[in-house]
Amino acid sequence: MLKIIRLACACLFMLWLPALQAADSGWLQNPANDHAKVRLRADTSQPGETRLLLSVELQKGWKTYWRSPGEGGIAPAIVWQGNPPPATWHWPTPQRFEVAGISTQGYHDRVTLPIVMSGQVSGPLAGTLTLSTCSNVCILTDYPFSLDLTTPNDPQFNHDFAQAMGQVPIAAGVAESVEAGYRNGELQISAQRAAGWQQPALFFDTLADADLGKPQVETDGAQLLARVPVSDGWGDAAPDLRGKTLTLVIDDGGMAQQITLPIGDPLAAPAGAAFPLWQAVLMALAGGLILNLMPCVLPVLGIKLGSILQVERRDRRSVRLQFLASSLGIVASFMALALLMTLLRLGNHALGWGIQFQNPWFIGFMVLVTLLFSANLFGLFHLRLSSDLNTSLATHNGHGLSGHFWQGAFATLLATPCSAPFLGTAVAFALAASLPVLWGMFIALGIGMSLPWLLIAAWPSLALRLPRPGRWMNTVKLAMGLLMLASSLWLLSLLSNHIGVQATLWLGALALLALLLAVWRQQGARLATKLAAGTLVLAGVALLAGSLTAGLWRQPLQDRVQWQPLSEQAITEALAQHKRVFVDVTADWCVTCKANKFNVLLRDDVQRALSADDVVALRGDWSRPSADISAFLQKRGSVAVPFNQIYGPGSPDGEVLSPLLIRDAVLQTLSHAKGTEQ
Numbered sequence: 122m123l124k125i126i127r128l129a130c131a132c133l134f135m136l137w138l139p140a141l142q143a144a145d146s147g148w149l150q151n152p153a154n155d156h157a158k159v160r161l162r163a164d165t166s167q168p169g170e171t172r173l174l175l176s177v178e179l180q181k182g183w184k185t186y187w188r189s190p191g192e193g194g195i196a197p198a199i200v201w202q203g204n205p206p207p208a209t210w211h212w213p214t215p216q217r218f219e220v221a222g223i224s225t226q227g228y229h230d231r232v233t234l235p236i237v238m239s240g241q242v243s244g245p246l247a248g249t250l251t252l253s254t255c256s257n258v259c260i261l262t263d264y265p266f267s268l269d270l271t272t273p274n275d276p277q278f279n280h281d282f283a284q285a286m287g288q289v290p291i292a293a294g295v296a297e298s299v300e301a302g303y304r305n306g307e308l309q310i311s312a313q314r315a316a317g318w319q320q321p322a323l324f325f326d327t328l329a330d331a332d333l334g335k336p337q338v339e340t341d342g343a344q345l346l347a348r349v350p351v352s353d354g355w356g357d358a359a360p361d362l363r364g365k366t367l368t369l370v371i372d373d374g375g376m377a378q379q380i381t382l383p384i385g386d387p388l389a390a391p392a393g394a395a396f397p398l399w400q401a402v403l404m405a406l407a408g409g410l411i412l413n414l415m416p417c418v419l420p421v422l423g424i425k426l427g428s429i430l431q432v433e434r435r436d437r438r439s440v441r442l443q444f445l446a447s448s449l450g451i452v453a454s455f456m457a458l459a460l461l462m463t464l465l466r467l468g469n470h471a472l473g474w475g476i477q478f479q480n481p482w483f484i485g486f487m488v489l490v491t492l493l494f495s496a497n498l499f500g501l502f503h504l505r506l507s508s509d510l511n512t513s514l515a516t517h518n519g520h521g522l523s524g525h526f527w528q529g530a531f532a533t534l535l536a537t538p539c540s541a542p543f544l545g546t547a548v549a550f551a552l553a554a555s556l557p558v559l560w561g562m563f564i565a566l567g568i569g570m571s572l573p574w575l576l577i578a579a580w581p582s583l584a585l586r587l588p589r590p591g592r593w594m595n596t597v598k599l600a601m602g603l604l605m606l607a608s609s610l611w612l613l614s615l616l617s618n619h620i621g622v623q624a625t626l627w628l629g630a631l632a633l634l635a636l637l638l639a640v641w642r643q644q645g646a647r648l649a650t651k652l653a654a655g656t657l658v659l660a661g662v663a664l665l666a667g668s669l670t671a672g673l674w675r676q677p678l679q680d681r682v683q684w685q686p687l688s689e690q691a692i693t694e695a696l697a698q699h700k701r702v703f704v705d706v707t708a709d710w711c712v713t714c715k716a717n718k719f720n721v722l723l724r725d726d727v728q729r730a731l732s733a734d735d736v737v738a739l740r741g742d743w744s745r746p747s748a749d750i751s752a753f754l755q756k757r758g759s760v761a762v763p764f765n766q767i768y769g770p771g772s773p774d775g776e777v778l779s780p781l782l783i784r785d786a787v788l789q790t791l792s793h794a795k796g797t798e799q
Contacts, residue, residue: 144246144268145275148178154262156180157254161266163246164282166274171206171238172282173268175199175250178231183256186227187215189327192334194225195253195261197234202247206240213288214370214377215324217335219693224335225255226324233285242270290370295378296345299371302388303362304552305465306752308333308349309388312371318345319374325349326368330360334689337756345371346388350752359748387555398558402565405551409455409569412536440581446522448571448578450529455567458537459560462552478538478710479746481619484612487534491609492632494531496639529574535608536570538710548760606636615710618744680723682731687741687753692768692775695737701769701794702737706754706762709744713780714763721782730791769794 144163160176175197177185186194188210199208212234215226247267254260296312303309310323318340325333334350351359368381461477477483551562610629617625685691687704695702705722707714721727731738741750743762754764757777765778765787772794778786 144270144272146266146268149264149266151262151264154254154260156183156256156260157185157252157262159250159252159264161250161268162275162278162281163242163268163270164274164278165241165270166279168241170240171242171246171270172278173208173236173238173246174278174281174285175234175236176231177228177233177252179229179254181230183254184218184225184227184229185232185252185254186225187324188212189226189325190253191217191225191227191325192223192332194227194255194259195251197250197252199248199250205242205246206238209237209239211235211237211286211289213285214290214372217322217324219335223690224333233281233288235282235285235289244270246270290372290377290379293378295371295373295376296380299380299382300388301367301382301384302386303351303384304387305755306351306359306748307755308351308362308367308384310336310345310347310349310369311388312345312347313343314345314373315343317342321345321371321373323347323349324370324372328362328365328367331362348756350756352748352752359752401551401562405562405565406569406572408548409566410572412570413573437581441578442522443525444574444578444581446525447529447532448574450526450531451533451571451574452529452564452567453526454530454533455563455570456560458533459563462559462563463556478615478708479744481616484615484619484710488609488612488616488632490531491605491612492636495606495609496636529571533567533570538712552760615744618709679728681728682722682738684738684740687739687750689753691737691739696768696770696773699770700735700737701733701767701791702739702775703731703791704739704741704764704766704768704775706741706743706750706764708742708762711743711762717763717765717782721784721787724784727784727787730788735795736791767791767794769796771796 146159146161148158148160150158157177157179159178160174162174162176164172177197179185186196188196190196201208213228213232215228218225218227218229245267247265250264250266252262252264254262296314299310299312301308301310312321321338321340323336323338327333330353332352334352336347336349338345338347340346351362353359362384363386365384366381367384368379370377370379372378548562548566551559609632613625613629613632616628620628684705687706692702692704707718722731730736741747741753743750743754754760754762757764757766757775759777761780763780763782765782766775767778767787767790768775769791772790776790776794778790
């Protein structure tokens with residue numbers, strides 16, 4: 122009996138001895154970092170390979186990183202001693218962390234990483250683990266270790282290794298099909314899952330020279346669409362990712378799949394994303410129709426009515442053909458815009474409504490065209506066609522169908538600085554869709570803008586009821602010419618962002634002087650003197666009226682809001698401080714932006730609301746090309762300005778306002794953004 126007891130004690134003693142356990146470093150800690158501890162274990166029971174388990178335990182509020190940390194951080198790494206076989210790391214599905222607008226991928230609490238070496242290692246396996254851990258601060262810590270691989274294998278290791286491998290994404294089983302596309306500053310991921318999506322999350326491996334931000338994920342049944350902002354990390358334009366290979370992990374409800382696929386051209390918008398195609402077409406028709414009410418188009422509408430009034434012989438056929446020609450000019454111009462957007466997309470440039478006004482050469486061309494229209498209305502010259510073309514087009518005094526066509530085209534060009542309700546949504550849908558859908562949407566916009574012109578083409582009697590031409594038409598032509606001249610001077614003012622204020626003033630003065638001299642030469646000194654005197658009198662009256670009524674308008678038009686530069690980080694920091702955020706993206710060439718500013722944003726009550734202690738006002742200027750602002754708008758599904766959005770404790774996801782701001786709506790949305798906590 123004594124012999125049996127001694128044998129049992131000896132066995133227990135042998136099992137207790139650390140020398141007889143599997144290779145295990147035990148929990149390692151570094152005095153410089155008491156927020157984390159690590160443990161390494163090794164096993165050589167499988168022929169032809171050496172397996173390791175790296176376990177990390179973190180205190181609450183601390184995290185470490187995945188193999189691709191995201192926009193910040195460093196992945197765990199081991200520098201081995203000697204020349205052990207190559208090691209393959211297997212990474213469990215990570216989580217996403219947001220800190221100060223920076224998106225990272227990693228782990229918190231506890232994680233175990235399986236590592237497999239292709240070959241068995243005899244003797245000690247030593248090295249140094251470098252681990253990055255972050256909370257409010259980040260600490261980079263080294264953990265030297267040495268594992269004795271001559272010790273017996275631990276049966277528990279197989280169970281722990283299998284459990285850790287069960288957290289590693291599988292090669293298939295989550296998504297049936299996945300596609301990736303890229304357009305300027307945005308990576309697009311489309312995935313199909315027959316069982317539908319519950320709580321999907323996406324994680325991306327690092328791409329050379331590119332930072333991938335937090336994806337915006339939309340699901341509709343079996344369809345998933347993710348939009349990922351892309352930057353180069355240095356504030357410059359994002360690189361073109363087309364043709365590169367992307368590795369990502371898609372997780373949904375605890376199941377994760379790792380996928381590697383090429384990045385192609387921009388993906389077509391899925392039929393169920395945001396709203397169906399037929400709704401987008403209706404929005405395009407409505408947005409194009411409302412453009413006719415914008416101040417940008419009024420000068421051309423005046424020219425159009427003037428051209429009808431000046432025709433001595435007006436009949437249904439001629440009126441119908443004229444308005445059909447103008448409608449054709451509008452649709453053709455929208456097709457030209459679609460071609461421009463197609464070329465910009467293929468060239469990986471920014472897309473947006475009215476972005477051509479960011480180009481000084483285009484602005485200069487529009488200044489020249491509007492000046493020529495003004496000179497024509499002032500009677501300085503008449504556009505005449507060749508006799509053959511006159512005959513074929515049935516012209517009268519040089520006014521043929523081609524002139525009406527170009528009037529429609531000109532109306533479209535002048536409409537692009539304006540943004541109307543439904544317009545931005547329709548254009549954003551078009552630019553995110555396939556090229557055929559993009560063209561179809563722009564044609565729908567053209568048809569929508571043409572509807573009033575088509576209405577008169579269908580019922581010419583509406584135009585025939587206008588009064589007959591007479592001497593009073595000279596006054597109408599002069600008024601239309603002054604209106605067009607005002608448009609030309611406004612366009613000229615946009616060049617100040619590119620050539621400076623002084624150069625712009627000199628150009629404006631020279632243009633007015635040249636126009637005055639042309640009137641003097643063509644119409645005589647008397648009319649030129651009258652025009653110059655009238656201009657001076659009007660300017661003097663305006664200045665006098667302004668000075669006498671300054672008490673009524675000076676205070677409301679004084680911008681007392683402390684505007685700060687727009688950035689995602691500024692929004693994140695303000696929300697972290699439980700503040701409200703008012704976002705205003707504007708441009709000097711945007712007429713609707715000017716209307717919002719003077720009609721709403723500069724009003725006393727709105728100024729007081731935006732100057733409150735808990736409100737952060739952020740403004741982005743899109744007058745000139747900006748990759749950051751383009752990415753900001755695209756992330757929110759917008760491609761046009763004005764763009765206004767309000768964040769706050771009560772609106773953490775942000776509420777987008779109508780392109781045409783309404784004062785009461787702005788104040789109510791700001792109040793709602795406070796939430797329940799005051």
